[in-house]
Amino acid sequence: MILNVLAVGDVVGDAGVEYLDRHLRALKKLKDIHFAVVNGENASGVGILPRQARAIFDAGADVITLGNHTWNRIQIADFLEDNRDILRPANYTSRVPGRGWGVYDGPNGLRIGVINLIGRCEMDSNFDNPFTVASRILRDMDADVVLVDFHAEATSEKGAMAYYLDGRAQALWGTHTHVPTADAQVLEKGLGFITDLGMTGPVRSVLGIKPEQAINRFLGGLPQRFEPAPGPCKLESVVFSIDTDRRRCVGVERVDLGE
Numbered sequence: 001m002i003l004n005v006l007a008v009g010d011v012v013g014d015a016g017v018e019y020l021d022r023h024l025r026a027l028k029k030l031k032d033i034h035f036a037v038v039n040g041e042n043a044s045g046v047g048i049l050p051r052q053a054r055a056i057f058d059a060g061a062d063v064i065t066l067g068n069h070t071w072n073r074i075q076i077a078d079f080l081e082d083n084r085d086i087l088r089p090a091n092y093t094s095r096v097p098g099r100g101w102g103v104y105d106g107p108n109g110l111r112i113g114v115i116n117l118i119g120r121c122e123m124d125s126n127f128d129n130p131f132t133v134a135s136r137i138l139r140d141m142d143a144d145v146v147l148v149d150f151h152a153e154a155t156s157e158k159g160a161m162a163y164y165l166d167g168r169a170q171a172l173w174g175t176h177t178h179v180p181t182a183d184a185q186v187l188e189k190g191l192g193f194i195t196d197l198g199m200t201g202p203v204r205s206v207l208g209i210k211p212e213q214a215i216n217r218f219l220g221g222l223p224q225r226f227e228p229a230p231g232p233c234k235l236e237s238v239v240f241s242i243d244t245d246r247r248r249c250v251g252v253e254r255v256d257l258g259e
């Protein structure tokens with residue numbers, strides 16, 4: 001069959017969560033989506049609260065992935081332990097709550113594997129090598145289709161990971177930079193790839209936060225707690241169409257909504 005997977009860019013703030021709630025169901029229907037993965041690590045600005053994770057599931061996400069802000073709202077720790085449908089990056093160096101990958105039930109008995117990884121370029125925490133961790137997970141994982149959210153800053157690291165996993169995974173998308181890229185493609189061995197999905201949240205913002213706060217930071221002002229910007233929202237996402245018999249991605253389509 002052709003499995004349509006929707007990957008939704010980082011949801012920013014409660015306004016982003018509400019926008020997702022208003023549009024995700026219709027978008028899934030419109031694009032005949034079988035499985036949706038939403039990056040939720042900025043649902044609380046930085047981090048995600050259990051109520052926001054529940055709202056993202058209620059909006060229609062099958063799996064939530066996270067990133068470098070996972071522990072900014074430590075209230076999520078127990079939720080990560082209790083709920084296997086939310087993933088934090090798999091390559092934390094130390095023992096942390098939750099899990100970094102899972103295998104989920106898809107249509108027609110398909111087993112859909114999802115891996116959440118984090119990059120090491122320009123990231124401020126200690127992480128294991130995401131490349132070797134990905135290889136280790138793929139050796140253990142028993143899945144028909146493998147999807148990867150690589151939460152990373154550097155375009156080079158994301159591109160290298162795509163070529164590294166080509167033939168072993170069917171879709172890999174970048175998150176974290178919140179800016180959609182125009183390089184949707186299918187690599188030689190069938191991996192669908194895009195460097196960054198973009199974000200779901202305030203349009204008039206710098207990566208989702210109030211522009212004046214970003215300006216203040218670059219002018220050298222005192223640190224402030226970043227707040228999501230007010231105003232209309234957008235949703236940026238990508239549909240990966242995967243031929244499950246051939247284990248190849250056959251289409252990568254950007255789908256962006258805005259008001």
Ligand SMILES: [Fe+2]
Nearest residue numbers: 067068069176
């Ligand atoms: Fe991030």
